[in-house]
Amino acid sequence: DAGVIQSPRHEVTEMGQEVTLRCKPISGHDYLFWYRQTMMRGLELLIYFNNNVPIDDSGMPEDRFSAKMPNASFSTLKIQPSEPRDSAVYFCASSQFMGTDTQYFGPGTRLTVL
Amino acid sequence: AQSVTQLDSQVPVFEEAPVELRCNYSSSVSVYLFWYVQYPNQGLQLLLKYLSGSTLVKGINGFEAEFNKSQTSFHLRKPSVHISDTAEYFCAVRRTDSWGKLQFGAGTQVVVTP
Numbered sequence: 001d002a003g004v005i006q007s008p009r010h011e012v013t014e015m016g017q018e019v020t021l022r023c024k025p026i027s028g029h030d031y032l033f034w035y036r037q038t039m040m041r042g043l044e045l046l047i048y049f050n051n052n053v054p055i056d057d058s059g060m061p062e063d064r065f066s067a068k069m070p071n072a073s074f075s076t077l078k079i080q081p082s083e084p085r086d087s088a089v090y091f092c093a094s095s096q097f098m099g100t101d102t103q104y105f106g107p108g109t110r111l112t113v114l
Numbered sequence: 115a116q117s118v119t120q121l122d123s124q125v126p127v128f129e130e131a132p133v134e135l136r137c138n139y140s141s142s143v144s145v146y147l148f149w150y151v152q153y154p155n156q157g158l159q160l161l162l163k164y165l166s167g168s169t170l171v172k173g174i175n176g177f178e179a180e181f182n183k184s185q186t187s188f189h190l191r192k193p194s195v196h197i198s199d200t201a202e203y204f205c206a207v208r209r210t211d212s213w214g215k216l217q218f219g220a221g222t223q224v225v226v227t228p
Binding site (some may be wrong): 004042043045048056091100104106107108 | 146157159218219
């Protein structure tokens with residue numbers, strides 16, 4: 001398997017613009033996670049899905065952030081409008097189960113909002 | 115709720131020397147424990163995990179960790195490091211009794227020099 005695929009790898013945008021990050025999980029994995037990594041706050045879980053259904057979105061910072069998973073092989077994280085403080089590396093991860101299972105991370109999307 | 119404390123933000127070490135990365139956790143219930151590694155400009159990957167049984171866990175790349183329930187610790191060790199071990203290392207915990215999230219520590223940057 002190719003692993004978790006994220007696109008784009010880098011995104012530079014201006015404040016106020018809409019940003020869409022994309023993720024393809026490993027085939028057969030029922031759980032998908034979106035994380036944000038910054039120097040100040042470390043690695044934070046934003047939201048996770050089970051069988052395409054959002055289970056816990058308590059980590060989503062505010063209404064400007066939204067995530068969808070229309071099918072088992074694709075998810076998006078959207079920021080609208082973007083702000084400079086959203087600059088971070090966003091990771092997508094997937095796992096077959098919860099609990100004891102390993103999460104497999106994608107390479108991340110480095111977002112810079114000017 | 116559970117929390118994870120990584121006691122060292124940065125650990126410099128010479129090639130072929132041993133290294134120990136410290137991790138302490140707090141939780142009101144039993145937890146599963148994980149160590150992940152993040153190489154520069156990459157996503158996280160699992161080094162090892164403790165679920166149950168033997169308290170000494172062996173992982174990939176010669177790393178091992180010991181679970182100490184009385185001290186609520188899960189320290190990571192390698193007897194002889196290579197330049198390629200330069201990376202950031204994250205300790206993480208998850209409750210065993212629920213669909214709990216994976217809680218990451220702040221990370222420890224290991225820099226291996228010749």
